[in-house]
Amino acid sequence: MSLLFRNRPSSASGAKKNNLSLTKRFVMFFVHNAQQAVASLGELTRNPIASLMTMAVLGLSLTLPATLYILVKNTDAVANEFQQASEITLFLRKDLSDTQIQTLLERLKLDSQLDAVRYISPEQGLADFKQRAGFGEALDYLTSNPLPPVVIATPGELFSDPTQAQRLLQNLEKQREIEFGKLDVQWLTRLQAMQRLVSDVFVGLALLLCLSALLIVGNTIRLNILSKREEIVIMKLVGATNAYIQRPFLYTGIWYGVVGGIIAWLATFLLVWWLSSSVIAITELYDGQFRLAGLSFNEMLVLWGIAIGLGLLGSYIAVRRHVLSIEPR
Amino acid sequence: MIKFDNVSKTYAGGHQALRQVNMHLQPGEMAFLTGHSGAGKSTMLKLISLMERPTAGHVFINGHDLNRIKPGQVPYVRRDIGMIFQDHRLLMDKTVFDNVALPLLIEGYSIQEARKRVQAALDKVGLLSKERHYPVMLSGGEQQRVGIARAVVTKPPLLLADEPTGNLDPKLSMDIIRLFEEFNAVGVSVLIATHDLGLIARLRYRTLTLKEGTMVDDGLQEPVV
Numbered sequence: 001m002s003l004l005f006r007n008r009p010s011s012a013s014g015a016k017k018n019n020l021s022l023t024k025r026f027v028m029f030f031v032h033n034a035q036q037a038v039a040s041l042g043e044l045t046r047n048p049i050a051s052l053m054t055m056a057v058l059g060l061s062l063t064l065p066a067t068l069y070i071l072v073k074n075t076d077a078v079a080n081e082f083q084q085a086s087e088i089t090l091f092l093r094k095d096l097s098d099t100q101i102q103t104l105l106e107r108l109k110l111d112s113q114l115d116a117v118r119y120i121s122p123e124q125g126l127a128d129f130k131q132r133a134g135f136g137e138a139l140d141y142l143t144s145n146p147l148p149p150v151v152i153a154t155p156g157e158l159f160s161d162p163t164q165a166q167r168l169l170q171n172l173e174k175q176r177e178i179e180f181g182k183l184d185v186q187w188l189t190r191l192q193a194m195q196r197l198v199s200d201v202f203v204g205l206a207l208l209l210c211l212s213a214l215l216i217v218g219n220t221i222r223l224n225i226l227s228k229r230e231e232i233v234i235m236k237l238v239g240a241t242n243a244y245i246q247r248p249f250l251y252t253g254i255w256y257g258v259v260g261g262i263i264a265w266l267a268t269f270l271l272v273w274w275l276s277s278s279v280i281a282i283t284e285l286y287d288g289q290f291r292l293a294g295l296s297f298n299e300m301l302v303l304w305g306i307a308i309g310l311g312l313l314g315s316y317i318a319v320r321r322h323v324l325s326i327e328p329r
Numbered sequence: 330m331i332k333f334d335n336v337s338k339t340y341a342g343g344h345q346a347l348r349q350v351n352m353h354l355q356p357g358e359m360a361f362l363t364g365h366s367g368a369g370k371s372t373m374l375k376l377i378s379l380m381e382r383p384t385a386g387h388v389f390i391n392g393h394d395l396n397r398i399k400p401g402q403v404p405y406v407r408r409d410i411g412m413i414f415q416d417h418r419l420l421m422d423k424t425v426f427d428n429v430a431l432p433l434l435i436e437g438y439s440i441q442e443a444r445k446r447v448q449a450a451l452d453k454v455g456l457l458s459k460e461r462h463y464p465v466m467l468s469g470g471e472q473q474r475v476g477i478a479r480a481v482v483t484k485p486p487l488l489l490a491d492e493p494t495g496n497l498d499p500k501l502s503m504d505i506i507r508l509f510e511e512f513n514a515v516g517v518s519v520l521i522a523t524h525d526l527g528l529i530a531r532l533r534y535r536t537l538t539l540k541e542g543t544m545v546d547d548g549l550q551e552p553v554v
Contacts, residue, residue, distance in 0.1 A: 003402055003405040003406055005409055005486055231420055234419075235435065238435060239436070240404060241401075328380050329380065
């Protein structure tokens with residue numbers, strides 16, 4: 001394609017290319033890109049220590065967020081087990097007749113917000129109390145049963161988190177038959193707030209580490225570009241477009257990400273393996289059955305994608321700034 | 330082929346390199362551009378190859394106003410110009426073959442497609458036997474010929490040379506000029522900037538003379554015998 005000389009025969013390839021089918025040209029585009037990708041990989045192996053160090057920085061920067069993510073994921077799993085079990089205890093008025101209690105129970109059972117409803121009569125409550133609390137003989141001195149009838153309701157899945165359960169409780173308390181209800185939600189709210197704090201801290205930390213990885217890749221590529229300044233000037237003089245000059249550097253960034261991601265996998269596996277023995281030691285003290293879950297296949301792919309993305313973005317930022325600014329003088 | 334229309338160039342800092350230069354190089358013409366160092370020879374070549382833009386006036390190549398060329402189109406303009414430099418500007422870590430193939434690869438040729446043309450260009454400058462050598466293994470004159478092979482491998486209609494014989498002895502300089510004559514004979518326009526007046530005197534080509542940024546002689550006053 002000649003801009004100034006319309007019939008210039010010299011760009012034989014250009015003229016020939018016009019005869020090439022669209023699919024052939026499409027294939028050739030990928031062939032050229034693959035060639036450049038391989039060429040920039042070859043360039044990296046010429047300087048293996050320096051390249052590996054940048055890849056390791058990228059990989060290790062991602063290892064910490066990945067490990068933190070695994071820890072958050074596992075605590076979430078543990079905490080969710082507790083949350084699912086939340087129950088609402090409803091204390092009924094003592095002066096209710098049996099039929100009134102039955103109607104209430106029917107009503108509650110039809111409530112779609114509740115999963116299960118269990119009734120504990122005052123007699124049964126007293127019996128349980130005697131058995132469990134060890135007050136057996138003392139309770140015998142009571143002349144009348146002081147316990148109210150109790151309904152234990154389990155909220156449906158959608159209403160099991162603390163705020164929803166609290167709202168559900170307030171609605172239930174409006175019922176005439178119910179004296180008051182109790183949801184032991186405070187510790188759940190605290191646990192959830194803690195969880196949120198920890199995961200927020202981890203997200204912040206992860207973003208900072210990703211940013212630093214980005215800057216390191218960008219800076220490495222920048223030095224790379226500056227060391228090839230003369231070569232870039234010559235390529236521009238013989239008619240190379242910016243895109244052509246940029247491509248090898250972008251591929252270098254991608255390769256940093258590809259290898260850095262694999263380093264992140266390995267380091268994360270090692271770290272999780274190392275932590276899991278101490279985690280198991282703790283859970284054994286609490287009689288718990290717990291296994292630390294590592295990265296799933298999809299999460300590994302996401303981690304790899306993030307590494308490659310960071311490599312590409314870092315090199316893109318450097319390339320945009322510096323390849324444009326290098327002009328023949 | 331190349332036309333300067335009242336072109337002035339003032340560099341940042343106030344140095345006025347060219348003052349209202351007019352000239353016209355015909356298609357297929359070969360000419361020398363001469364003058365003392367700092368007279369504006371390099372600036373003229375830089376304006377043609379779009380390394381600089383004029384402060385005032387217009388530069389035309391084949392009737393196209395270069396002021397209208399957008400930055401993104403500059404590489405495509407340079408592909409139409411074969412450029413030769415005093416300091417050769419070769420890639421030192423690439424072989425002679427790779428250096429000459431560079432413009433073809435940039436245009437999208439595959440190595441296989443490029444091989445024949447690279448070898449033809451190297452054969453033309455007499456360096457076919459050294460295609461596997463690196464530039465440092467070559468003499469100055471040979472390096473300059475690699476630069477020429479790279480400039481002509483895409484068969485551009487226009488050749489620009491900035492002091493191509495700068496560091497060469499008279500015999501080698503003459504060889505280089507003979508090469509340019511061969512390309513000119515097949516219709517390529519050639520503009521050679523040089524301060525080697527001895528060389529110019531031995532040849533009877535149109536000579537444009539610059540003095541402190543002004544075209545004092547566009548070579549058309551004295552009839553060529």
